[in-house]
Amino acid sequence: MKKKFRLKMKWHAAVITGLVLLLSVASWGQFKDGMTYYLAQHFAIQTDAATRSSGESAPAHAVSSSDTKEQPASTGQEAADTVPGDKTADPAQRSNTADIKSDNKTADSPTADKADSPQPSTQTGTAANQAQNSLLASTCHSMDRAVLRVGSWWSVYANYYLSRFDALTTYYGVGEISSSQVLAGSDNWLFYKTKSDGNPIADFEGTNSFTKQETDHIASLALSAQEEAQKRGMKFAILVAPNKESIYWENMPKNYRHAEISRTDRLVENLSKKGVSIISPKKEMLAEHKNSQLYYRYDSHWNQLGGYIGVRDILSTWNISMPSLADRKVQAGKLRDQPYPCVRDDLAGLAGLESVFTDEKEYHIDGCPVIDWEAYNREQYRGEISHMSNPEAPNKKSVFLVGDSYRSAMLPALSEQFTDVYVIHRDVYRTGMIDEVHPDYVIAEYVERYSDRMPLLAELFG
Incomplete structure (x- = not known):
């Protein structure tokens, strides 16, 4: 009392x-x-x-x-x-x-x-x-x-x-969060509830959908990009990274209804049937998410473990094999102890609670190159193409990754597999950049809440 x-x-x-x-x-x-x-x-x-x-x-x-x-x-x-x-x-x-x-x-x-x-x-x-x-x-x-x-x-x-x-x-x-953009889930998991930066809650509850015309339009542009890549001797694939809410759905507040199949799941299925090389690692991530933490608790992005599964799935479309995450040795440390992290607990910051949620973990897979995040962030901020080189990689090939903010966590796994990795944010990509680099492989990455932005595929090759 x-x-x-x-x-x-x-x-x-x-x-x-x-x-x-x-x-x-x-x-x-x-x-x-x-x-x-x-x-x-x-x-x-x-x-x-x-x-x-x-x-x-x-x-x-x-x-x-x-x-x-x-x-x-x-x-x-x-x-x-x-x-x-x-x-x-x-x-x-x-x-x-x-x-x-x-x-x-x-x-x-x-x-x-x-x-x-x-x-x-x-x-x-x-x-x-x-x-x-x-x-x-x-x-x-x-x-x-x-x-x-x-x-x-x-x-x-x-x-x-x-x-x-x-x-x-x-x-x-x-015991509540006053932010209009952040949800407090169970076990201190924070989730993004924006409507101006995609709509992850509508994706989660299945209240949005693509019309047949929209699906056909995206399929047409994806097939066109795929054909343009083939003409240049490049292999092309689309990777759809699941929203955090879709993988850690059991930690969402109970007053939100979970739809097991989202509009993006249907889009991926329809595009795949039409011959588009497109992958969503959602199934593999759901199977692994309780054994390994694949997303940051206080940030909206997947971490290097989630990015590893995404890379493993997309490379399988080109018959490039990688060990499963369960077979890899993982090092864990405090995110704030990293000198130049690639994320900064964006959800905790949006909620004004960055001084409360301070125990975020960062994971690194042994064998994957350590990225110079300081140089990378500086180059990406200036709208430049970042280049990672690994002469010891098993695949003596180059890959070009064009994506959103989820692209960064994929870099350690890609750098382990390819001698040359090129990456740029989709918003600053200029038509013709791929031709300047002329890579062997091209990955177009979209997080689930941005799946309606796939018509931007038309800009890849002009």
């Missing part, structure tokens, strides 16, 4: 802390706007008063050069705060600008031109006032810019830390 009471008190303390933090943010915004308005108004009034004698109109040089100096280009955050059609960022600055325009209008009027020349003593006082005006205006503008920079910085970091504060309090308080 006492333990439950202490837990309840901790939860209330967390909520109160959150409210105080939110109030602090709100107070800061009000303070920033108020100070900006006050200072700008204050200096504008001083500027106006400093150049006027009692009963006199403003002289033509009432505005100093510092007031009319062009302001620096606004940052993205500053632009977001700008009223449409008005280049001034806030009400205080608009007031200041209005006063300046008023002074200019007065200075240019006929009355100002006809005004009697001021006495020498008045001119001396006006010059002093102008110097004071220039200093005050410059100070005002500097403070305005400083406040805007602080506001921009605060808005970015406040959103980041507040979202993580909310995620942590929700997770520790009620």
Whole structure:
């Protein structure tokens, strides 16, 4: 009973802390706007008063050069705060600008031109006032810019830390994940529930499907790509990597209904019947997934063990044999201990809980080359073709892998089998790249949730 009471008190303390933090943010915004308005108004009034004698109109040089100096280009955050059609960022600055325009209008009027020349003593006082005006205006503008920079910085970091504060309090308080893109499954498995980056939940529940026209269109393009590869003396195959939800379905929340056959399963079957060389390792992965961890718990991708099964299945279509995963020796270590990992627990990051889920495992199969992930990530980021070379590989051939983010975990197994491995992300692939490399084998990889993007096969050979 006492333990439950202490837990309840901790939860209330967390909520109160959150409210105080939110109030602090709100107070800061009000303070920033108020100070900006006050200072700008204050200096504008001083500027106006400093150049006027009692009963006199403003002289033509009432505005100093510092007031009319062009302001620096606004940052993205500053632009977001700008009223449409008005280049001034806030009400205080608009007031200041209005006063300046008023002074200019007065200075240019006929009355100002006809005004009697001021006495020498008045001119001396006006010059002093102008110097004071220039200093005050410059100070005002500097403070305005400083406040805007602080506001921009605060808005970015406040959103980041507040979202993580909310995620942590929700997770520790009620044991739930507050993210709209991440599902908490059993045994600390996280799953992707996006609808803007494919739709893995629709795939899982079988609520989506391909029409006959869509299936025929994809089959036509796949056969065309296959024929183009054959003309060039290349062997071609499509690999469909299953969604994480499809393999570890028993760890999904129980309120989601599992459809054993998905639209992608039907697509693979139909394309295979039409003569397309296409493979899905789903059956083999389901048979192995309880013996070996094939996907990351806190990331949406398969790991090197899952990638190994995918490579083994796709190479079998070309009569290239590989030992089963059960016959390989596997080394396990902490993902965060790796110097340059190829994944970074994307689901934990999306949920704002990267500080909670920190025990992710990374697996490496003995005998597979160790990839220089730092160089690989740098090359892929620049849109370049990465090249791995292994003179000791049993197949003195080259393979070109064009795929999505699932392609990376396949590289160790491919590098073990081929002397030359070339790889690039499908989104930056340019027609003709395959002809530049002219490999012996071509693999087009698609994760299940991207199976509707297979019409992009038309871009492989132009």
